[in-house]
Amino acid sequence: MIDLTIDADVAHVTLDAPAKRNALDEQALRDLSDAYDEAEASGVRALVLRGEGRAFCAGRDIAGVDPRDDDVIGYLGGLVTPLLQKMSRFPAPTFAVAHGACLGVGLGLLIATDVVYVAESAKIGSPFAALGATLDSGGHALFLDRLGAHKTLDLIYTGRLMSGAEAVACGLFSRVLADDEVVAATADAATAAASGPTAAFLASKRLIARIRDERLALWDSVDVENAAQAALCATDDYREGFAAFQEKRKPEFRGR
Numbered sequence: 001m002i003d004l005t006i007d008a009d010v011a012h013v014t015l016d017a018p019a020k021r022n023a024l025d026e027q028a029l030r031d032l033s034d035a036y037d038e039a040e041a042s043g044v045r046a047l048v049l050r051g052e053g054r055a056f057c058a059g060r061d062i063a064g065v066d067p068r069d070d071d072v073i074g075y076l077g078g079l080v081t082p083l084l085q086k087m088s089r090f091p092a093p094t095f096a097v098a099h100g101a102c103l104g105v106g107l108g109l110l111i112a113t114d115v116v117y118v119a120e121s122a123k124i125g126s127p128f129a130a131l132g133a134t135l136d137s138g139g140h141a142l143f144l145d146r147l148g149a150h151k152t153l154d155l156i157y158t159g160r161l162m163s164g165a166e167a168v169a170c171g172l173f174s175r176v177l178a179d180d181e182v183v184a185a186t187a188d189a190a191t192a193a194a195s196g197p198t199a200a201f202l203a204s205k206r207l208i209a210r211i212r213d214e215r216l217a218l219w220d221s222v223d224v225e226n227a228a229q230a231a232l233c234a235t236d237d238y239r240e241g242f243a244a245f246q247e248k249r250k251p252e253f254r255g256r
Contacts, residue, residue, distance in 0.1 A: 002031040004038055009194040010187070011039035011047040018053025021101055023061035029079045029105075036086055045255050046194035047090060048186055049113060050097035051106075056122070059104025062131075080105055080137055087112035088209070093193040093201050097186045098122045098164065099179060108137025114205060115189065116173040119182040122164035124172065126156045146171045197237040198255040203228040 003014040013035050015022035024032070039047055051057050060075065087094065087109065096110050099119035107124060110116045118124075126135040126143075135143075135156060143152040147170055154160070168176040177185050193201065207228055211221050232238045237253045244251035 001028050002035050004035040006039070006042055006044060008191065009043075009045040010190050011035075011042065011044040012187075013039065013047060013049045015049075015051040015057055018051075018055075020061060020063070021053065021055035021058035022051040022106070023058045023063075024105055025061040025064075026075065026079060028061070029083055033079075033083045033086060036083075036090060040091060044194070045092050045198045046190040047092055047094045048097070048190045049094065049109065050183060050186070051099070053100075055100030055106075056096075056098050056102045057106025057109060058101040059106050076136055080108060084108050084112040084137065091202060092198055093190070093205070095186050095190045095193075097182050098124070098173065099182060103127060103161075104135075104139075105137050107139050107142075110173065111138040111142050117182050117186045117189070118164035118168055118173050118176045119179045120164045120176060121179050122167060123161040124164075124167045125159065125161035127159045127161065129157070129159050142172065195253065197235075197241060197251075197253045199235050199237055200232055203232060 001015070001017050003012075003016050005012045005014075013032070015024070015028075015032075017023070017028070036047075094114045096113040096116045097119070098110055098116050099121050100123060102110055102122055102124050103126075126139060128134055140152070143155065147155075151170075155162070162170070162172075164176045167173055175185075207221070207224055210216060210224060216224065236256050237251075240253060241251050
Protein backbone atom coordinates (compact mmCIF):
# COMPACT_ATOMS: atom_id res chain seq x y z
CA MET A 1 0.00 0.00 0.00
CA ILE A 2 2.78 2.45 0.95
CA ASP A 3 6.06 2.11 -0.91
CA LEU A 4 9.32 3.84 0.04
CA THR A 5 12.42 3.99 -2.14
CA ILE A 6 15.51 6.14 -1.62
CA ASP A 7 17.65 7.32 -4.51
CA ALA A 8 20.43 9.91 -4.46
CA ASP A 9 19.40 11.53 -1.17
CA VAL A 10 15.73 11.71 -2.23
CA ALA A 11 12.98 9.62 -0.62
CA HIS A 12 10.12 8.60 -2.91
CA VAL A 13 6.95 7.73 -0.98
CA THR A 14 4.16 6.21 -3.10
CA LEU A 15 0.54 5.54 -2.22
CA ASP A 16 0.04 2.26 -4.06
CA ALA A 17 -3.60 1.20 -3.95
CA PRO A 18 -4.81 2.37 -7.37
CA ALA A 19 -7.92 0.16 -7.37
CA LYS A 20 -9.41 2.31 -4.59
CA ARG A 21 -7.82 5.57 -5.78
CA ASN A 22 -5.31 5.37 -2.92
CA ALA A 23 -7.96 5.91 -0.24
CA LEU A 24 -6.44 5.51 3.21
CA ASP A 25 -7.64 3.32 6.05
CA GLU A 26 -6.16 3.24 9.56
CA GLN A 27 -3.36 0.81 8.70
CA ALA A 28 -2.38 2.76 5.60
CA LEU A 29 -2.03 5.90 7.73
CA ARG A 30 0.22 4.05 10.15
CA ASP A 31 2.29 2.70 7.26
CA LEU A 32 2.61 6.17 5.76
CA SER A 33 3.75 7.54 9.11
CA ASP A 34 6.34 4.75 9.33
CA ALA A 35 7.59 5.58 5.82
CA TYR A 36 8.24 9.18 6.86
CA ASP A 37 10.05 7.97 9.98
CA GLU A 38 12.22 5.66 7.89
CA ALA A 39 12.96 8.39 5.36
CA GLU A 40 13.95 10.78 8.14
CA ALA A 41 16.19 8.19 9.80
CA SER A 42 17.98 7.61 6.50
CA GLY A 43 19.03 11.26 6.35
CA VAL A 44 17.52 12.09 2.96
CA ARG A 45 17.74 15.70 1.81
CA ALA A 46 14.39 15.82 -0.03
CA LEU A 47 11.18 13.78 -0.28
CA VAL A 48 8.58 13.21 -3.01
CA LEU A 49 5.04 11.97 -2.29
CA ARG A 50 2.79 10.70 -5.08
CA GLY A 51 0.00 8.25 -5.81
CA GLU A 52 -0.18 5.36 -8.28
CA GLY A 53 -2.99 5.09 -10.80
CA ARG A 54 -5.57 7.67 -11.79
CA ALA A 55 -5.70 9.59 -8.50
CA PHE A 56 -3.38 10.97 -5.86
CA CYS A 57 -5.68 10.13 -2.94
CA ALA A 58 -9.47 10.08 -2.78
CA GLY A 59 -9.42 10.52 1.00
CA ARG A 60 -10.50 8.11 3.71
CA ASP A 61 -11.30 4.52 2.80
CA ILE A 62 -14.89 4.25 4.05
CA ALA A 63 -15.76 1.00 2.27
CA GLY A 64 -16.15 -0.90 5.53
CA VAL A 65 -17.08 1.97 7.86
CA ASP A 66 -20.37 1.78 9.76
CA PRO A 67 -21.34 5.36 10.71
CA ARG A 68 -23.21 4.09 13.75
CA ASP A 69 -19.98 3.17 15.50
CA ASP A 70 -17.43 5.17 13.51
CA ASP A 71 -14.59 6.47 15.70
CA VAL A 72 -14.14 9.76 13.84
CA ILE A 73 -11.96 11.34 16.52
CA GLY A 74 -9.76 8.25 16.65
CA TYR A 75 -9.28 8.34 12.88
CA LEU A 76 -8.88 12.08 12.38
CA GLY A 77 -7.51 13.24 15.72
CA GLY A 78 -5.60 10.08 16.60
CA LEU A 79 -4.11 9.20 13.22
CA VAL A 80 -4.58 11.84 10.52
CA THR A 81 -3.65 14.98 12.43
CA PRO A 82 -0.43 13.56 13.98
CA LEU A 83 0.59 12.28 10.54
CA LEU A 84 0.02 15.65 8.90
CA GLN A 85 1.98 17.37 11.64
CA LYS A 86 4.85 14.91 11.20
CA MET A 87 4.83 15.48 7.45
CA SER A 88 4.86 19.25 7.84
CA ARG A 89 7.87 19.04 10.17
CA PHE A 90 9.89 16.67 7.98
CA PRO A 91 13.52 17.91 8.20
CA ALA A 92 14.07 18.30 4.46
CA PRO A 93 12.25 19.93 1.54
CA THR A 94 9.15 17.93 0.59
CA PHE A 95 7.32 17.80 -2.74
CA ALA A 96 4.05 16.18 -3.84
CA VAL A 97 2.47 15.27 -7.16
CA ALA A 98 -1.27 16.03 -7.23
CA HIS A 99 -3.30 14.33 -9.95
CA GLY A 100 -6.85 13.07 -10.26
CA ALA A 101 -8.81 13.06 -6.99
CA CYS A 102 -7.10 14.99 -4.17
CA LEU A 103 -9.84 14.99 -1.58
CA GLY A 104 -10.32 14.89 2.19
CA VAL A 105 -7.28 13.30 3.79
CA GLY A 106 -5.66 13.39 0.35
CA LEU A 107 -5.98 17.17 0.33
CA GLY A 108 -4.54 17.20 3.84
CA LEU A 109 -1.46 15.32 2.65
CA LEU A 110 -0.89 18.09 0.10
CA ILE A 111 -1.43 20.83 2.67
CA ALA A 112 1.25 19.21 4.86
CA THR A 113 3.77 19.17 1.98
CA ASP A 114 6.10 22.07 1.23
CA VAL A 115 5.69 22.24 -2.57
CA VAL A 116 2.85 20.73 -4.61
CA TYR A 117 2.99 20.39 -8.40
CA VAL A 118 -0.49 19.85 -9.79
CA ALA A 119 -1.53 17.92 -12.88
CA GLU A 120 -4.17 19.40 -15.15
CA SER A 121 -6.36 16.39 -14.29
CA ALA A 122 -6.41 17.16 -10.56
CA LYS A 123 -9.77 17.50 -8.81
CA ILE A 124 -9.70 19.56 -5.62
CA GLY A 125 -12.62 20.65 -3.47
CA SER A 126 -15.16 19.44 -0.91
CA PRO A 127 -17.46 16.67 -2.17
CA PHE A 128 -18.61 15.71 1.31
CA ALA A 129 -22.14 17.08 1.16
CA ALA A 130 -23.09 13.84 -0.59
CA LEU A 131 -22.03 11.98 2.57
CA GLY A 132 -23.57 14.37 5.07
CA ALA A 133 -20.02 15.11 6.18
CA THR A 134 -17.75 18.14 6.07
CA LEU A 135 -14.31 19.07 4.83
CA ASP A 136 -11.47 17.94 7.11
CA SER A 137 -7.67 17.58 7.33
CA GLY A 138 -7.00 21.32 7.16
CA GLY A 139 -9.16 22.03 4.14
CA HIS A 140 -11.18 24.81 5.79
CA ALA A 141 -8.07 26.75 6.78
CA LEU A 142 -6.45 26.38 3.35
CA PHE A 143 -9.51 27.41 1.39
CA LEU A 144 -10.42 30.30 3.68
CA ASP A 145 -6.87 31.66 3.60
CA ARG A 146 -6.50 31.45 -0.18
CA LEU A 147 -10.08 31.79 -1.48
CA GLY A 148 -11.98 33.77 1.15
CA ALA A 149 -15.19 32.82 2.91
CA HIS A 150 -17.58 33.17 -0.04
CA LYS A 151 -15.65 30.95 -2.47
CA THR A 152 -14.91 28.43 0.29
CA LEU A 153 -18.55 28.03 1.23
CA ASP A 154 -19.55 27.93 -2.44
CA LEU A 155 -17.26 24.93 -2.93
CA ILE A 156 -18.60 23.27 0.22
CA TYR A 157 -22.28 23.90 -0.55
CA THR A 158 -22.12 22.91 -4.23
CA GLY A 159 -19.52 20.14 -4.10
CA ARG A 160 -17.89 21.59 -7.21
CA LEU A 161 -14.33 20.39 -7.79
CA MET A 162 -11.62 22.70 -9.06
CA SER A 163 -9.28 21.64 -11.86
CA GLY A 164 -5.54 21.66 -11.33
CA ALA A 165 -5.20 24.88 -13.32
CA GLU A 166 -7.92 26.61 -11.29
CA ALA A 167 -6.41 25.49 -7.99
CA VAL A 168 -3.01 26.90 -8.93
CA ALA A 169 -4.50 30.11 -10.31
CA CYS A 170 -6.26 30.59 -6.93
CA GLY A 171 -2.95 30.23 -5.11
CA LEU A 172 -3.65 26.88 -3.49
CA PHE A 173 -0.55 25.17 -4.80
CA SER A 174 2.70 25.78 -6.65
CA ARG A 175 2.53 24.97 -10.34
CA VAL A 176 0.27 23.24 -12.87
CA LEU A 177 1.74 20.83 -15.41
CA ALA A 178 0.52 18.40 -18.03
CA ASP A 179 -0.30 14.96 -16.65
CA ASP A 180 2.54 13.34 -18.58
CA GLU A 181 5.07 15.86 -17.24
CA VAL A 182 4.18 16.38 -13.59
CA VAL A 183 5.88 13.31 -12.06
CA ALA A 184 9.21 13.94 -13.77
CA ALA A 185 9.10 17.66 -13.04
CA THR A 186 8.47 17.02 -9.36
CA ALA A 187 11.27 14.47 -9.13
CA ASP A 188 13.65 16.88 -10.87
CA ALA A 189 12.75 19.66 -8.44
CA ALA A 190 13.33 17.38 -5.45
CA THR A 191 16.67 16.22 -6.82
CA ALA A 192 17.77 19.80 -7.33
CA ALA A 193 16.69 20.75 -3.80
CA ALA A 194 18.55 17.75 -2.36
CA SER A 195 21.80 19.06 -3.83
CA GLY A 196 21.19 22.56 -2.50
CA PRO A 197 21.78 24.25 0.87
CA THR A 198 19.15 22.28 2.71
CA ALA A 199 19.97 23.82 6.08
CA ALA A 200 19.06 27.21 4.60
CA PHE A 201 15.92 25.73 3.05
CA LEU A 202 14.87 24.37 6.45
CA ALA A 203 15.44 27.78 8.04
CA SER A 204 12.95 29.25 5.55
CA LYS A 205 10.55 26.34 6.10
CA ARG A 206 10.54 26.95 9.85
CA LEU A 207 10.21 30.71 9.40
CA ILE A 208 7.22 30.38 7.08
CA ALA A 209 5.56 28.02 9.56
CA ARG A 210 6.04 30.55 12.36
CA ILE A 211 4.67 33.43 10.30
CA ARG A 212 1.63 31.30 9.42
CA ASP A 213 0.96 29.77 12.81
CA GLU A 214 1.92 32.71 15.04
CA ARG A 215 0.69 35.42 12.64
CA LEU A 216 3.98 37.31 13.01
CA ALA A 217 3.90 40.97 12.05
CA LEU A 218 6.37 42.26 9.45
CA TRP A 219 9.08 43.53 11.76
CA ASP A 220 8.75 40.56 14.09
CA SER A 221 9.30 38.27 11.10
CA VAL A 222 12.33 40.34 10.09
CA ASP A 223 13.82 39.82 13.56
CA VAL A 224 13.34 36.06 13.16
CA GLU A 225 14.90 36.20 9.68
CA ASN A 226 17.91 38.03 11.08
CA ALA A 227 18.40 35.41 13.77
CA ALA A 228 18.09 32.60 11.22
CA GLN A 229 20.67 34.22 8.97
CA ALA A 230 23.07 34.64 11.86
CA ALA A 231 22.68 30.96 12.77
CA LEU A 232 23.39 29.92 9.19
CA CYS A 233 26.72 31.77 9.30
CA ALA A 234 28.06 28.86 11.36
CA THR A 235 27.16 26.22 8.75
CA ASP A 236 29.52 24.63 6.25
CA ASP A 237 27.13 25.41 3.40
CA TYR A 238 27.09 29.13 4.21
CA ARG A 239 30.89 29.26 4.08
CA GLU A 240 30.93 27.14 0.93
CA GLY A 241 28.42 29.41 -0.78
CA PHE A 242 30.46 32.52 -0.08
CA ALA A 243 33.72 30.80 -1.10
CA ALA A 244 32.22 29.54 -4.36
CA PHE A 245 30.92 33.02 -5.19
CA GLN A 246 34.28 34.63 -4.49
CA GLU A 247 36.15 31.93 -6.43
CA LYS A 248 33.65 32.07 -9.32
CA ARG A 249 32.77 28.37 -9.21
CA LYS A 250 29.68 26.25 -8.59
CA PRO A 251 29.08 25.58 -4.89
CA GLU A 252 29.03 22.02 -3.52
CA PHE A 253 26.49 21.98 -0.72
CA ARG A 254 26.25 19.11 1.77
CA GLY A 255 23.25 20.12 3.87
CA ARG A 256 25.21 21.09 6.95
